[in-house]
Amino acid sequence: MYILDEVKNQIRLGVRAAIDKAVKAGELPEAMLPDAQIPLEVPREEAFGDWSTNIALTSAKVARMAPRQIAEIIVKYLETEGTYIAKVEIAGPGFINFHLDPRWLTRVVVDIERCGANYGRVDLGKGQKLQVEFVSANPTGPLHIGHGRGAVVGSVLANLLAAAGYDVQKEYYINDAGNQIKNFGLSLDARYRQALGQDVPVPEDGYHGEDLRELMAEVAAEHGDYYLSLSDQERQELFIKMALERKLNDIKNDLAEFGVTFDHWFSESSLHESGAIAETIKQLQANGNIYEADGALWLKSTAYGDDKDRVVIRENGVPTYLAADLAYHKNKFDRGFDKVINIWGADHHGYIPRMKAGVAALGRNPDDLEVLIVQLVNLIRDGQPVMMSKRTGKLVTLAEVIEEVGKDAARYFFIMRSADSHLDFDLNLAAAQTDENPVFYIQYAHARIASILRQAAELGIIPAGSHPQAAGVNVQLLETPSERALLKKLAFWPEEVRIAAANLEPHRIARYAHELAGLFHSFYNAVRVLTDDPQLTAARLVLVEVTGVVLRVVLEMLGISAPERM
RNA sequence: GCGCCUGUAGCUCAGGGGAUAGAGCAACGGACUUCUAAUCCGUGGGCCGUAGGUUCGAUUCCUACCAGGCGCGCCA
The missing domain is CATH 1.10.730.10 (Isoleucyl-tRNA Synthetase; Domain 1)
Incomplete structure (x- = not known):
């Protein structure tokens, strides 16, 4: 126990005992006996002491007495012998203010010396198993500035929760399946053929980044038109496999340089391959949470607070992203986590109700899934917003920002505002050595x-x-x-x-x-x-x-x- | 249209239902023969978006409205 807790305990126990005595003496009604912890807060004004309780104010109604009168009775019965409480005052509408003997402060030195690098660890989590999933960017391109914020929020949160006594695992969900990957393959193919001199456009909703142009130019330079001898499907699958590996590796490197590490990398496609998705759908069907309509299978998510039901298996038999995510979250809970925390960008907040509904449909308390939304980042340079467009591939990458302002400044800027506040990231300020x-x-x-x-x-x-x-x-x-x-x-x-x-x-x-x-x-x-x-x-x-x-x-x-x- | 986030000092933002609303930057005035002046000390600066409600007490909780951002797919 730290000295701070010891002092708070002294005050709480003292107040509680005082109320007890006053009740026994008939000066306070039975109803005053507190059933919860005595509330303590740090007063804004130093003159009001080190700690303050509003117990007299909050209990005035149930006690049917004036707050100041209650406070006076509590103070009358308060024993401060052998505690750090040096002076007790009643102030304002009925606050009881506690001034401490400053000698309590020197005890902190002993605490810190005793604990060293462990100073500040608390047992809030009581060893509960908890997972923080964050970044989880598509491995189809470089990390950009928005991922940077999620990365820092996630990594600091994980450190924080570990210090608070939770057993924390950090995980990255690799979205390496689905339509986007198909698009990715088409984009890679187009870039490859462009490198060979063919006039093939990158699909409208494909990936237009320069990084893919460079990557496929390398491939073309090394292997020439060899891959054209394969079928379109074979070629694209090969490109996808190769590019995903490359891109994921780049992401890992970027994150590592940013001081962000993960305990586990979880592949979405593994859920498709292992049959986990089919199994999850089967379980939901058995629970009566799935129905068929328009040739597709739907999750009855409205039964759990969502505003519409959601398709999980498309008309063409292909599972949706949600289906994979249901299987993924089932997998998380099957791994024994008491709670899972997902850190998502603000552009995904609309997804929360259906995910929570899914968790509930799987028979789990939806509160065991906590989604932390991180608001978007505006990059500012020379006082002007830096324009970014995903479609044209004109993104400011995380690596560029780190290069420009350094890891420490970048991390600090990403974590210094509350996650639900929009963040203006001023590049000039972050880079300033002033x-x-x-x-x-x-x-x-x-x-x-x-x-x-x-x-x-x-x-x-x-x-x-x-x-x-x-x-x-x-x-x-x-x-x-x-x-x-x-x-x-x-x-x-x-x-x-x-x-x-x-x-x-x-x-x-x-x-x-x-x-x-x-x-x-x-x-x-x-x-x-x-x-x-x-x-x-x-x-x-x-x-x-x-x-x-x-x-x-x-x-x-x-x-x-x-x-x-x- | 519906949903989520935000609205607090010139700017960027803190603020666990409490007392006279804070910090950094910017502005202004001071402090280096002294452990690093990337520092410190001081001054000025506010209808806490608006209107209601709950409460002994609201910047904080609730409702409506206004403004900005982001969503609302058999995309991920």
């Missing part, structure tokens, strides 16, 4: 920490290669406002992990990083670490050290590097 760029602000804090520790070693204050330790150091000397503010922020890291994980809000981690860095910079400017007072120096070095530990934990979660020098 104070306008927030990612450097955070990294600079880490570089400064490293620099101070280097200095301390050079001056012989700490042995070279060692880290400042709290043992024998009087950390109570950390008592200036900037030191306390920094310690408090460090103490809240586990809480931040808990909240961000519970709400699936990885962007909060980016905010925390920025705020922590800001408090360190303030501290750095407010006081000197290396002074001629050995005790004070030792205490501040410990603070610098543990700040560095936490900053690295946070940056690691974000997948952003923590430079020793800048």
